[in-house]
C-alpha cells in the first residue's frame with residue numbers, strides 16, 4: 756500500500772531554484788534528479804512532470820532515468836527502512852524466511868511501505884556482512900545470525916518507540 760504523496764509549495768520552489776542553477780551548466784538532468792530525491796524523498800510522476808516542464812524534456816525520458824537508477828525511488832519511503840539480504844550467503848541460511856516473517860508482520864511485500872508510513876521493506880543484494888549471514892538491517896543497523904524470531908523482536912522495538 757503506497758503512502759500518499761503531497762508536493763509542498765516550498766519544496767516546489769526549492770526544486771525550481773535548483774533547476775534554474777543546473778540549467779546554467781551542461782547536463783542538468785542528473786543533478787536535478789538528485790536534488791528532487793533529496794527534497795521530496797522520492798520522484799513520483801507529479802515531480803517528474805514538473806522536472807520535464809522545467810527542463811523541456813519528455814516525462815518518458817525523465818521516468819526512464821528515474822526507474823533505471825536504484826538510488827531514485829518513485830514512491831515515498833517509510834520512516835524506517837528495513838532491508839533483508841537475499842544475497843547467496845544469506846539466502847542459503849534462510850533469509851527468505853526472515854523476509855516472509857517481516858512481510859507477514861507488516862502486511863506488505865518487499866518494495867512496499869506500510870500504510871502508516873512507518874516502515875518500508877526492501878529485499879537487498881549482499882551488503883558485505885556475509886560472515887554474519889543471514890542478516891537484515893533497520894535504518895542501517897545490522898542484525899546478524901538472524902531468524903524470524905529475531906526479526907519480530909526487532910520490529911517490536913520500533914513499534915514501541
Ligand code: FES
Nearest residue numbers: 840842845881884
Ligand atoms: S549475502 Fe548477505 S551479507 Fe552477503
